Every structure is written in C-alpha cells, then in structure tokens.
Amino acid sequence: GNWQFGAADGKSAAAAETSSSGGNLPLVRKVRIKDLRVTYRDGRTGEQTRLTLPSLDLGADGVEAPLRIALQGDVNGEDFSAAGTIASIRQLTAGGELPLDLKAQALGADMTVRGAIADPKAMTGLAVTLALKGASISETLARGAKLVPQLAAVKVPDLGPYDVSLTVTGSSAKPSVSNLKVTLGRPGEMALTAAGSIADAIKAQGIDLQVAATAKDPAGLAKGLGLEMPPLPAVTASARVADKDGGYRLQDVDVKIGASDLKGTAALYLGGARPRITADLQSTQLDLDELLPKGDDKPAPPAADGRLFPADPLPLDGLKAADADINLAAARLRVNNMDVTGLRLGVLLQGGRLTVKPLQATVADGVISGEITLGADQAVPPLGINLNIAKLDYGKLAAAMGQKPVAEGTADVTLKVTGAGTSVRQLMAGLDGKLRVVSEKGRIDSTLLNVASADILSALPLVDSKGDKDLRCAVVDFDVVKGIANAKALVLETGGLSVVGVGGLNLRDETLNLVLEPRAKKTSLLSAAIVPVAIRGTLAKPEPKVNPADLVTGVASNVASGAAAIMTFGLSALAQSAFNRATNTDDTDYCALALAGKQVAPSKGAAKPAPAQQQPKEQPKSGVGGALQNLEKGLGGLKGLLGK
Template sequence: MKRLKWIAGSLVVLIVAVLVAGYVALASLDLESYRGELEQRAETALGRELKLTGAMSLSMGLSPGVQIDGVEIANTDWGSRPQMVTVERFEVEIGLLTLLTGELQIRRLVLIEPDILLEVGPDGQGNWAFGETGAQQDAASSQEATQVPDIASVRIEDGTVRYQEQRTGLQLTWNLATASLETAGDGLSVRAEGSYQSVPFQADGTLGALSTLMAGKGRYPFDLKVTTEDAEIALAGALDQSGQDVTSDAEVQARTNSLANLTALSGLPDLELPDIGPASLQSRVRKTDSGYRLSGLNVGLGESDLAGEATLDVSGDRMRVTADLTSSTLDLRPFTAGVESTGGGSNPDRVFPDTPLPFDLLRRADADLTLKVGVVKLSNDFDAQELRLSARARDGRLELAPLQAKLADGAADLSATLDARASPPELSLDLDIAKLDYGRVLRDLKISDGVDGKVDVRADLTGRGETPHAIAGSLNGGLEIVGDKGRFDNALLDTTGAGLRDLLAVWREQDQDMNLNCAVARFGAEDGVLNSRALLADTQSVSFGGTGDIDLGEERIDLRVTPKAKQTSLMSLAVPVRVSGPLLDPSVGPDPLGAAKATAFVVGAAVNPLAALGALVVSSEFQDENPCVAALAKARQGGTGEAEEGNGGVGGFLENMGESLDDALGGGANGDTDSGSDGNRFLNRQNDR
C-alpha cells in the first residue's frame, strides 16, 4: 500500500522534473526518452510490470502539463486478466510559480477511464500484495526522502473499480461517471456520481489532504455521505496509518426503506433478501489487524430491533463472526410469510417446504452467538417470550445449546445440531415443551376462545436433507404429546368438518361442552413415518384408543380410532373411525373394516390401546397421575398383544365402562410405571413431573 503511494509520488516528481527541464529547453525536449526510465522505476518499486502504452505530450503555460495515453500495471500470474490497472489517459498539471518557493504543487490530476481490478485468489491472497525484492526494499526505503506533492484537484471520468473473490464468487463493481476532489481548507471536498452494482449513487463529503494519505503516516480523516434512491450511508472517522497495517475507526449510519434494496448491493449471486422495512443501522466500526469490531450496534428492521457488540475476523481461512446481542422485539413474520402463503415453498400442496436451506453459510463461516429477545413475533397473532439462544458454528457444524423460550404460558427448551459437512446435511434435535396452553394458542390466533387445556410435548429426532421436506421425510426417533384436563366448546365442534362433527355428536351432552380428562399420543419415527405407539383420550362420555401412522415424506395420515362408550345405551354407536388422506385435507369417516373388526388393528402396537382403555376404567390407582399415562403403563404391564376378553380386556371394559370411570379418575394410590423400552421413557419423564 505504501509502495503504491510512493510510486504515484515518484511518477509525479519525475513528470515535474520533465516539465521543469522542458520549460527551460522546450525545443530540445524528447518525452519519449523518459518513457523507459519511468517504466523501470515503477517496476522496481512495484515488482510488477508497468507500461506506458500510448503517446506522451507536453503542454506549456503558467501550469505546464503532461498527458500520457495508456497506462497499464500487470496483474498476478493467477489473476483473472493480465492487467490489474489500466488508465486510458493520464494528465497532470503543476503550479509553476510555486516551484520558485521550493514547493511542489499539482494543480490538477486527471484520470480518464481508469479500470482497477482487486481480486482474491483461490488461496485467499490478494492481487494488491506485492513481493519484496532487494531492489524493491531499497526503493521503499527511500520513501522518506521522496517529496510528496500537494495535490489541489483530482478528477476521475468514467472509472471502474471491481472487487471479486475466486473462492466465493463474490463480485462488487463501482462505476464512477465523475468524481472530483478539490482543496477545501486543510483537506479536500469530495463529490462523485456513478453506480454500485448497477444501482445509481451520489457521494459527497470531506477528506484529509492527499499529501497526508500518500505520505502514509498518522491520522487521515474522512466524513462521507452516500445516497441512492432507496438508501443512505454516512461514515465519519479516520484511517490510522501509524502501524504496519492501515486500520480505521468510524461512526457508521445507514438506512433504507426496504432490506430487499440491498440484495443487488451484496454482490452474492444466490442471496435474496426479504422485502422488510424500514431498515437502519448505527454503530462504531473499527478495522483491526484481524477484521472488524462493531460496538454500540443498533439495528432496526421493520418492527424488529437489535443491539449489542459484534466482531468479524477475516484473518484466517474462514470468516468468523462473534456477537452478543439483545432485542426487545424480533419479528419473524416477514421471513415466514412466503412459506405460510404457499404452504410449502415451490409446492403449495406441501406442509413442509421444499425450499433449500442456506447450508452454504455454515460451510463458509464460523460463528459464536448469544441472543436475548423479549418478544418473538411468530405470526400475526402468536408470539414467544423471553427467548434465550446460544449458538456455535464450527467448520460447517452448528450447535444450539440451548434455545429456551416461553410459548403460550409453557416453557420450551430446544437443543439441536446441524451438520452441513455431511451429504446430505444431518439434523439432530431434542425438544421439550412443558404445559403449553393450546387454548391460548387458539385464542391468540383468533381461531376460537372456546378451548381450554395444556399439553406437554417431547421429541427426540434425527433427520437428513437439504430442505425441510427432505428432513421431515427422513426423521427417526420419538415424539410424545401428553394432555391433561381440557374443554372444547360445542360451538367450536359444530364448525369442524362433517366427518369429525358427526363422529363427536353422539358423545356430547346436548347443551354441554366436551370435557377432556386426558390424552396421550406417542409415536416412533422411522424414515419419516410416525408409527403410533400409543393413542389414548378420555372424555366424560367416551374413551378413544387408536393406532396408525403419519407419513411425513408423502404427507399423508392413516389413523384408526376406536371409541368406547361409558353408557350402555351408546355402546351400539361405538363404531371405529378412520382418519386418512393428505395432511392438509384429511377425511374422517367410519372404518371400512366395520365394527366386527374393531379390535383387529391393534395387533402389534407397542401398547394395546384397547387394553389401555380397559385399564383406564377398571383401575382406581392413579389419583396423582395423568390417568391416560397411568393407563398406558398399566396396559403395558398386562401385555401388549391383541385385546383379551375378561375383566382387564375389551370385554371387561364393555361390562364395567359406565360404572367405574369415576373410580378410575378419582380413586386410591399411585400406580407404577414401566421403564422398559426407550419409547416409554417419555411417559416415565411425564410421570416424574
């Protein structure tokens, strides 16, 4: 960097020497005789070939000048083009009268169509890094003796600056239609017009004197404002040139009416930012030896806010981001709106989107993040509160350990790993939600205010894939939902689909709500198919046992539910029901197998739901436990095969249903639980609560 400044100064000094000599002996001056010397001195200092390819001409007057048509500086051998810098025309004028006082002043410096390429190679090296030969070191050591001229005016016309990274594909382009720097006090005023990534911009502000910048010493101040049609950026600070590397310290303010406006400015070909706004940023940004440090960071994005500290380390092979952030409100609705509106990304008939996840970010960068959020807006009417997140990404592997939040008066705890190194990427998650108020969820979503109840949710799952749909279709592990007492308003039940409404109608008291005593749904997941291990629910009029599966890959459901009436007069209505079809639009109706086969489908279930129904009614040992959980444990102790006749099976259940439910739900001592299979550990955890 400093050698480049010295080269520019040396070229100007040599040209000035030519001008002085030419002014004294104009008739005998041959500019071509100086071409080789200029090229050689530049190449010696730079370590790259410099060519003056065009004509050289001299103009005389009180401000003598030289014009050179064609200047080229060679690129590295791995560069994407032969030249790093080309200039179509180079013009310089000096103040002749100032030479009488021993001062060197450049009155005007003009660059016509400069084209500068800055690129990072496959090994992370920059083409602006020049080697240090012995001759170059000697030339660089003479910098202190080189007089840095005072430049009063600089004009650039039709200039282009390109920055690109061969490894990442990042490409940034600045086109300068016009740019001018004019002396203003101790510094320079700046004005520029052009485009960045094809987006027109204007810039104005002040800089320190160019002589200070080219001298490569001390503090170089800047105060700039850049505006586009949709954005504005202000930078005020200084470059610090006192060390080996140039650093900076600046206050940065930026705003735009939509984040989508920054998509083109990012230079990342696959990045598409959502249409969220307004967006603003304010921070102190310090360039360090290893990267950048952001302090006093304040970000606004739509209804979201973010504050804290962050660092960006670019000194290694992989970029690393470290951040400690807080937010009063984090609005995720704009990021999920597309999925919600289509129902599945590019396929509107899907529950799980098939849009690729941004795994490439994990492969390209490491991160350490802590985040605390007061309110997370998940949808228009549904929020989470008190979110706490700790995340760590290393070499393509992301760990969440943990993510905690309050959700509908419940407590959610999620630990997960996402490994983008695998092909396809692998996901592992452990989710625990305690006392989720599903009645509040329905009220918040403005679906119904006639539901009350809470559930516990437990999941331990692994999956693979590039998209949410692929991951869902490969899940393995276990899932359990356990519900305690609840209430469903009759008015709500009347609004359900015909099949479900007709199913429930015969089990409802005429003018009463449906009261739920308990419910358990436990599934084992295998290659994206949720196989029922236990399905059991109990109301004031009927108990339900069920079995079946949910195919997440095909997004289809096939469940059979057997009702058991608690009144003898209703037993003839206890016809098995089948719930089947697409997840988005399942049908509910009588089981085609008929009532005669009501018990056949339970063979092979991990827990016989009909035996569990019997245990639910004839036992009275579960006073302090969820009765459905205890009934499942009781059924497991009695065997898991086909329902048996007798006092503990379906026959006994039918005989004793009407008279023993009250005893089952309100009777004596606690029952035992089975700790046999790993699937049942979910139930054991529930009982331990």
C-alpha cells in the same frame, strides 16, 4: 536544454536576485505555458492517454517564496483545474520539506490539499490534510472511468452528495489517517456517516471508526447496487468499528428496522480456514412478519409422486462456508401473527456442524426449551432434535394462528428424535425417537366427538348435552424406530367418553394405519351410537373411515329407525346386538395408564351395570334422525384436523 540547478553558494538571497550573472539561480517571477498537448501511448495495451493544458502559470516573488501554480486542462476529455502554492524554488532544488496548499476541481468534485511532506523523496514525514467534496459519487466514478477503466465495473446508484476530510501522517509505506469525517447521501432518504482514525491505512490496521447509516428504502438502495432484496421498512444503524485478530469487530451495534430493534456486538474474522462470525445481540422486539417476504397463503402444490416429505437435497453447502458463534436474546419475536417472548437462541457452527443451544422461548404461555444438532460436515448429515414444551395453551395457540379454538387447556410436549439424510424424506425414513403430548383438565368442543358418537349425544338420556365437555386427559405417545411410528398411547377421555387409538404411521412411505375406538363410560344407550373410526391413506391425503359393518348391523341404522323407542326406553325395538352395546360400558381408567407411560389398548371386556333408574329427560324433536348426516360432518371435521 533543460536547466541544471546547482546547490546554493551561500550568498544571500538578495544578492542572488540582484545579480544578472553571478548567482546559480536565475530570478523567474512568472512562467506561462499555453496549449500544451501530451499524448502517452501504452506500449503493452496500445491505449492512449491525452493531456491538454490550455494554460499553465507558474510564479514566485523570489527563490525563497512559495511557488504559485495555476493550470487548466483536460485528460481524455475530462476537464480539471488546480491552483495554489507549493515549496519555494530553493526548497525544491535543495530538498527538504515540501509545503502544500492546493485546490483542485476534477470529475465533478472539489479537492483541497494542505500541509507538508518532510522528505518528499522518501515520502516520509507526512502531515497533510485532504478534503474532497462532490455533488454525486456516482457521477465522479463514472467520469473517473474515462481515466481508470476499471472504475466502470463499480456500479453505485445516485446516493447524493459526499464530503470527505482526513489528515494523513507517517509515510507512504505506512500512512496513518486521523480526523476522518465522511458524509454521504441525502438526509431523509439515505445517509452514511463515518468518523475516526486508521493507524495503518494500507494494512487496514488500528481502525477506530464510528459509523452510522439510514435508508428510507433499503430495497431500492440494494437494487441500485445490483442486489435483490424484499421490501423493508426504513433502517437506521450505527456501530463502532475496530480491527481485531485479523478481522473486524463491531461494538455498540444499534439497529432499527421498522418496529424491530437490535443491539450488541459482532465480529468478522478472516484469518482462518473459513471466515468466522461472532455476535452477541439483544432485542426488545423483532417483527418477522414485517421483515420477511409475504407469502401467498396458498398451500404448496403436492409433489408429483403424492408424497408430503420432499426428496429435494437439503441446501447444506452454506453451512460449510463459514463458522459462527451467535447468541440472540429477544424480549418479543413476532412471526405468523404469533408472539414469541423470552427468546434465547445460541447458534454454533464449526466446520459444517451446527448446534442450536440454548433454544428457549415462550409461545402461547408454553415454555420451550431444547437443542438441535445437524452435521453438514458428513456425507449423510445426522440430525438430532430434543425439544420440551411445558404448559402450552392450545386454545391461545389456535386463536393466534387465526383458527377457531375447539379446545381449551394446556399441553406438555416432548420431542426427542434422531435421524440422518440428505433430504427431508430420507431423514424421516430413518427416524428414531419419541413424541409425547400430554394434556390434563381441559375443555373440548363436543362437535369434535361427532366422529365417535355421530352427534347422538344430545339425543340420548343421561348424557350432558352442553356444548363443551370436560377433558380429563388427552395423550399422544409415539415410539419411532427406523421410520416406523407406533402408538404407545392415543387416549382422549371426557367425563362420559373414552377414545383409544392403536396403530401407527409409516414414515418411510407416509402411510397411515390408525384405529380410534370410542368407549362409553356411562350407561345411557350412548354405546349404541358409538362406532370405531379407521384412519387410512397417507399423510398427504388421510382417509378417515367408519367401519361399514357397524353402520349396517344394528347400530346406527337401528338407532335412527328406533328413535322413539330410545326416548321411551323401548329397548325391544332395537336389535339385541344394539341393546348389548347400549348397556355395555368401559370404566377403564385409560388416562391413568397413558399418563403413567404405559402401553394402552382398548379393554377387551366391558361391564354391564344395573339399569339406570333416572327417567329420561325431554329431548329435541330432531332426536337422532340426522345422526348419519352429522356423523359425516364429524368425519369432515376430523379431516380438517388432519390437514385435508
């Protein structure tokens, strides 16, 4: 039968060892067990675990000496071996401290255990140092799945070798981890390090860890983990991790991704109704062109119904999944080849209600400020946008967007709108608010005036024919009420020409109903070449049109056929209607009205000043012979400005 070891009788160890029958403990210096096989069958699942021990050696130099152990075997075909010493036979029988000094090899890993357990039965008084080292954590997990089938679900790519060491103190109910050191991966490809302590490893409380990671190919690493992500440049990251208020806090965050960097603090709290994320981050540069997936530069195909605003439901469910309070300050943000500087962004998300405030940045010298709100907590989410841009350099903006600048100057922009909807289309259909754009003292390429003057400027006397024109002002002022945007002021004014627009946009059905009417400010026959332009169609397909009546009845046709008469002031060659238009001027100060926020419409009356005394200057031979053709080009340019 099994030996029944009694308590020591107080005799000396020497007497016990020399007595063949008087001691309670027989002296056994060496025990060898060979070819031991044990099969365990789970009565519930029927699964079997097979243990084979080809050899098991136990030995000691005495009952007070440490017990030596050496064994080799396998479990379900996975080989393992172990060797070392544990407590003496007397310690094992009498109870008390259990010293350990063992080395083992299993699952492709080497393991060492050194230290002692003060009370092995209660598993208290732990003071044990553990070390685990292997060539591949993926191999260790795969081989471990033969023993623990649940490990088969853990998919880990070949991350390279790993080395873990730690000291465990306390009790099995509340083990404390100190001197933790972890290294994983291959330098130059992927590496992870961690060092620190955990006061309560079971509850994951009292965490104080310094972690760092590098990845040469983050997308490849993610793919190995079963995740999809766009290609990214090399990443290095480090932070100090601690637990706080039922969550985790990251301090001294330092992340570099390609040319981008990020520093600061972040936290994740898990104790409330929803996870909550907080962050306070700073960056010297964020290059989104490098970080975000590259587009195909092809315009999105039009909707089947020909509409511009999509009717697809907005993906707002994610706003209800967590709360957030994030602040970002970036000295430079690069997006779409444009530099955004001085970015300050605050994102507050509470119960599905999103507030973006502050929102500050500088783009093309224009200072942006404002806030955005979105209530995803409601069945029909309300949206509010309040943005202001001061001194935006639209020439620089066009150049940054890869377009040829057609104007130079700065503009102030005010956008203040509210709406509600589950799609962009529904939001726009019920929009209320105001859009106002103001520019003063700029320069404009005269080709933009072709639509207004049919490019006859260079063929008429008393008109400056330089390529660029002084821009006194340009004002776009729309009032929006329940999806109907009415033009309060549409004004563009140069030294010799005013363009005044009336009409509006129906955001409900996306139709356009605008008329741009040019007015001459000087007497130079310029009026004879000026025709109004109507913009009809839809936002997806705008259709600029010149009034055919103006082209037929004594305006462009008379001008084209009577070019010589124009050159010599032979006004008798023109129809009287053309003469009246040529000598009429409109000196209304539309800029003053628009800049003052007044309702602006073309003036009904026009003055007839005295005939000019200046002699006509020599004109190019082409004159106005190509006027109608250039008018068509001008309309094409206007279509380009409108996006078609």
